[in-house]
Amino acid sequence: MYNILMLDxxxxxxxxxxxxxxHSGLNIQHIFSATTFSQGLDYIREYDIDLLITDLEVEGLNGIDDMQQVKLIKPSIEIIVVSTHNTFEYAQAAIRLGVKNYxxxxxxxxxxLDSVREVLLHVNIARPAIEHTHWAQGNHFQMQRHTIQNHIKLNQLFAPHAYIPQEESVYQSLGLHGPYYAMIKIQYQPLTSNQVALTVAxxxxxxxxxxxxxxxxxHNQWNSVTFExxxxxxxxxxQWDETSYLQGWHxxxxxxxxxxxxxxxxxxxYLHIPNVIGISQIxxxxxxxxxxxxxxHRALMWHTQYPDHHVFYYGDMYWKKHEVSEPTAVIEENKGKNPYNLIVSQVKAYIEKCYGQKxxxxHDVAKKNHVSPNYLxxxxxKNTGFNLWEYVIKLRMEESRNLLLETxxxxxxxxxxxxxxxxxxxxKIFKRYYGISPSEFKQLQA
Known part of the structure; x- marks a missing residue:
C-alpha cells in the first residue's frame, strides 16, 4: 500500500x-498533508512516504533545488510538482532533479490521476523488476558496453599518474567533452554461492x-560516461560544459x-550486492x-574506518597537505585532535543555539559547518547515537515541555x-514524543 504526502x-x-x-483504484494506505516545507520534511522523516505531490510556492521552499533535501532524506521517494510556473526552465530543472512529472x-x-498512477506503478514495478532478474538471463540487459579498445583506453586514461594526451580528439572519441569532470567510483563485493566463487560468465x-x-x-538527467x-x-x-556547470554550480x-x-x-x-561509493571533487x-x-579511490578507503557508512565524498575528508595513500596516516597524524569530533561538537553547539529557528x-546546519549533509x-x-534531526526534535520537545510547565x-x-x-x-509531534497532547499535558500539571 502507498503513502502519499501533499505539500500545498x-x-x-x-x-x-x-x-x-x-477512490482512484490505487492501493493507497494514507494521504498526509502539509502546508510548509519544514512540516513536509518532518512527515518524510517520520513516515514511509512513497510519493510527494508538492507546489513550489509553499512557505520555506526556496526554489526547486530544495527538492534535493527530500531525496537526501528518502532517496527512493517519487515527486510530482504542481506549479503556476508555466516555464520550460522550471520544468527542465525539475526533471534534472529527479521529479517525475511537472x-x-x-x-x-x-x-x-493518470500521472499519479504512472508514478506509483513505477514505484511498484519498474525498479523491483531488476531484483527478480536471474543472472543467467543476460538478455534482460540491453545496455551497450564500450568496445574492448575503448574500455582499455578509458582505464589507461584514468589510471593514477597516467600519460595525459594533448589531442582533444582522444577525449572526444571516448565521449569526454568536459571541461568540468567528477568521478563516482562504485566498488562492490562479488556474489558467491556456498563460498564458491563466481565463474567468469x-x-x-x-x-x-x-x-x-x-x-x-x-539516463537523460546527467551527461556521463560509465566504464568498468x-x-x-x-x-x-x-561532466558539464561551461553553461551547464555555471547553472546552479553551488x-x-x-x-x-x-x-x-x-x-x-x-x-x-535491487541487486543485493554490498557496495561502497567514492566521489571525487569537480x-x-x-x-x-x-x-x-x-x-x-581515497574516498572509498574511508570505508575501512567507517564501515557502517557507504557514500564518501573526497572533499569531506581531512587530508595532509602532501600525498597520502591511506586514511590511517591522516588519523595517526591527528591523534588527540580528532577533527570529526570537533565537527560534531560545533554542530551540536549550533543546533542548541538555533533549534528554535523556523x-x-x-542543509542549513551542514552549510554553516562546511560539510555535506550526507556526511554530517x-x-x-556515529558520535552521538542520535539521528541529527531526532536531536533537533529532542531539543524542541524538551524546551516546549519546560515552557508548558513554567509559563x-x-x-x-x-x-x-x-x-x-x-x-x-x-x-502532533508533541503527542508522538510524549504520548499525550500539549493541552492534556497542561491539564495534568494543573
Whole structure:
C-alpha cells in the first residue's frame, strides 16, 4: 500500500484531490498533508512516504533545488510538482532533479490521476523488476558496453599518474567533452554461492548488472560516461560544459552526494550486492583527469574506518597537505585532535543555539559547518547515537515541555518559540514524543 504526502497551502485543492486519489483504484494506505516545507520534511522523516505531490510556492521552499533535501532524506521517494510556473526552465530543472512529472495549476483532474498512477506503478514495478532478474538471463540487459579498445583506453586514461594526451580528439572519441569532470567510483563485493566463487560468465553479468543500473539512474538527467575496471569496480565520469556547470554550480556537490546515495541504495536493495561509493571533487580540464580516480579511490578507503557508512565524498575528508595513500596516516597524524569530533561538537553547539529557528534544515546546519549533509548525518549519528534531526526534535520537545510547565504561553506561542509554524503540527509531534497532547499535558500539571 502507498503513502502519499501533499505539500500545498491550498487546503481547498487538497480537500478536493484527496478523496479522488483514495477512490482512484490505487492501493493507497494514507494521504498526509502539509502546508510548509519544514512540516513536509518532518512527515518524510517520520513516515514511509512513497510519493510527494508538492507546489513550489509553499512557505520555506526556496526554489526547486530544495527538492534535493527530500531525496537526501528518502532517496527512493517519487515527486510530482504542481506549479503556476508555466516555464520550460522550471520544468527542465525539475526533471534534472529527479521529479517525475511537472503539472501546471489549475490541475486537470484526469491527467493528474493518470500521472499519479504512472508514478506509483513505477514505484511498484519498474525498479523491483531488476531484483527478480536471474543472472543467467543476460538478455534482460540491453545496455551497450564500450568496445574492448575503448574500455582499455578509458582505464589507461584514468589510471593514477597516467600519460595525459594533448589531442582533444582522444577525449572526444571516448565521449569526454568536459571541461568540468567528477568521478563516482562504485566498488562492490562479488556474489558467491556456498563460498564458491563466481565463474567468469557470472562475473561478467554481475558487472553488467551494476553498470546497467547505474546508467539507468542517470539516463537523460546527467551527461556521463560509465566504464568498468578489470576488478569489481564501475567508474562513472560526470561532466558539464561551461553553461551547464555555471547553472546552479553551488548545488553540484550536493547533487553528486545524492546520486551516490541513490546508487548505493539501488545496488544494495535491487541487486543485493554490498557496495561502497567514492566521489571525487569537480575538477576542470583534461590535464587533471586522472586525479579524479585518485580522489575517488581515497574516498572509498574511508570505508575501512567507517564501515557502517557507504557514500564518501573526497572533499569531506581531512587530508595532509602532501600525498597520502591511506586514511590511517591522516588519523595517526591527528591523534588527540580528532577533527570529526570537533565537527560534531560545533554542530551540536549550533543546533542548541538555533533549534528554535523556523524552517531550519539539515542543509542549513551542514552549510554553516562546511560539510555535506550526507556526511554530517553520518558523523553525528556515529558520535552521538542520535539521528541529527531526532536531536533537533529532542531539543524542541524538551524546551516546549519546560515552557508548558513554567509559563502561561498558549499552544501556538510555544509552537512558535520552538520552531514550528503550525500549532497543529507541533501538537502532533508533541503527542508522538510524549504520548499525550500539549493541552492534556497542561491539564495534568494543573
Amino acid at each position: 497551502d491550498d487546503q481547498e485543492m487538497i480537500a478536493t484531490i484527496s478523496p479522488l486519489l483514495l 503539472l501546471i495549476k489549475p490541475l486537470e483532474l484526469e491527467p493528474f 557470472d562475473h561478467y553479468l554481475l558487472n553488467y548488472a551494476v553498470m546497467n543500473l547505474a546508467v539507468e539512474l542517470v 575496471t578489470d576488478e569489481c569496480e564501475v567508474n562513472m565520469i560526470m 548545488h553540484k556537490i550536493r547533487q553528486l552526494n545524492q546520486l551516490g546515495q541513490l546508487l548505493h541504495n539501488h545496488i544494495n536493495n 575538477l576542470k580540464g583534461n590535464e587533471f583527469i586522472n586525479q579524479l580516480n585518485i580522489q575517488a 524552517g531550519l534544515t539539515i 548525518s553520518y558523523l553525528f549519528k 502561561d504561553l498558549r499552544r501556538y506561542e510555544v509552537a512558535e518559540r520552538v520552531g514550528y509554524e503550525s500549532p497543529e503540527h507541533f501538537s
